[in-house]
Amino acid sequence: MAGVAGAAMVWATAVAQPLQGFDAGANVPPAFAVTSFYDASPRLAGAKPGDLLKSEPVAAPAGARAWRIMYASRTWDDQPVAATGLIIVPVDKATRPRPVLVWAHGTTGGARGCAPSLAPDPARGFLERGGAAGYPIDIGTPYLQELLARGYVVAAPDYQGLGGPGVHQFLVGDTAARGALDAARAARRVRGSKAGADVVMLGWSQGGQAALAAGEIARAYAPELRVRGVATLAPSATIMSPVVNQLFRSGTPHVYEIIRGYVSAYGLSSDLLSPRGRDLVEVAGQGCILEVFKEVGHSKEPGVIADVTDDPAWTAALERNQSGLRTSAAPVLVVHGSADGIVPFGSTELYQARACAVGTMLQVDRIEGGEHRSVIPAAREGILHWLERRLRGEPVKSSCPSPG
DSSP states (O other): OOOHHHHHHHHHHHHTSOOTTOOTTSOOOOOOOOOGGGSOOGGGTTOOTTOEEEEEEEOOOTTEEEEEEEEEEEOTTOOEEEEEEEEEEEOSOOOSOEEEEEEEOOOOBSSGGGOGGGSSSOSSBOBOSBTTTTBSSOBSBTTHHHHHHTTOEEEEEOOTTSSSSSOOOTTOHHHHHHHHHHHHHHHTTSTTOOEEEEEEEEEETHHHHHHHHHHHHHHHHOTTSEEEEEEEESOOOOSSOTTHHHHHTTTOHHHHHHHHHHHHHHOOOOTTBOHHHHHHHHHHHHSBHHHHHHHHTTOOSOSBOSOGGGSHHHHHHHHHTOTTSSOOSSOEEEEEETTOSSSOHHHHHHHHHHHHHTTOOEEEEEETTOOTTTHHHHTHHHHHHHHHHHHTTOOOOOOSOOOO
16 A cells, blocks of 8 residues: 555645546536426425335336336435435346345436436436437446346436535535445335345545445444445545645536535635636536636636635545545445556555554455546446445455454
8 A cells, every 4th residue: 555645645646647537618408497306395304215206107118117207315414415326226026025226326416407317218227428329427337237137236326406405515524424325225216116125336536525425424324224234336435635735626517516516515715716616616516517617717717715724624524524534334345547647546555544544345356557537448347347346245355454
């Protein structure tokens, strides 16, 4: 394992590079239109986390059924929220309860219209933003056909504030984790799903942090669920990095999503922002991540004018969202590319040190030359096999140093 100093150097180098997957010259599609389905249900009052508030069928792959759902969840500080997402179920003659796979998606943005379940034909295999479809965000679930063929019920939460009402608490790990676990609960309430209590998590980027946090809170928050494994792709596991001030001043569009979400979630000050930065935070709430990136490039005026670590409240909020400070209830797999220019591999090295120190069963697979997006297809066989082994209760390969 590389030392903290080495990980910091990798992170600092990545911060200074152009962002993979962002093209300042590309057209920016608008966020999806929010339909009436996403209006909060009056039944939210008194609903328990995971209660199904409403559902509607959507097109599904051959051999499956799918629903768009709204369900009850809670933020990190126990405020009730209406969350949305998808449930996809194989059509077969299963007699035993099916395992549930929760897909925690990567960054889409902060506007309600950045919810993946809003897309036309959302219950599909992973589809990158743009392309022939012209979608503003990534939609779909990686490895979907293989997952359905193996008998999984797939639950794909949008996250609080995407689709449903409220300010999206971007990278507030416990809010996203609760939404993910509550999506698994909601899957069990969909008639005919045969969803059981065995749950595995699959998360990428922002969703990697959500999946890791879900593993860490599962026993306390959802004790009736048996979380068997947490597989992550390039997870945003380290926010409070050694170069956090450099990151916040770098013009990275995700910074304005963080600021908007953290100010709302924790009541933090926005005094670190210039007038230009305040405008960018507004953009972060009105469009998806490509729109924020495009707007950042329109001016060289700095958006962040103070070191975030000068504010103790900000420092505490960032620190509490570090993955690996709590022992995961289930074994963890991290697959990460060495050439990732969005979430540097150094983030995982720092997470690894924390997670191993608290006793998490952790396996880290480094893909040489892998980038933030290329890691998804590259990891397919390894992740599917790893998840199957977790459901069978087989031993876990550890990347942690041996004690003593």
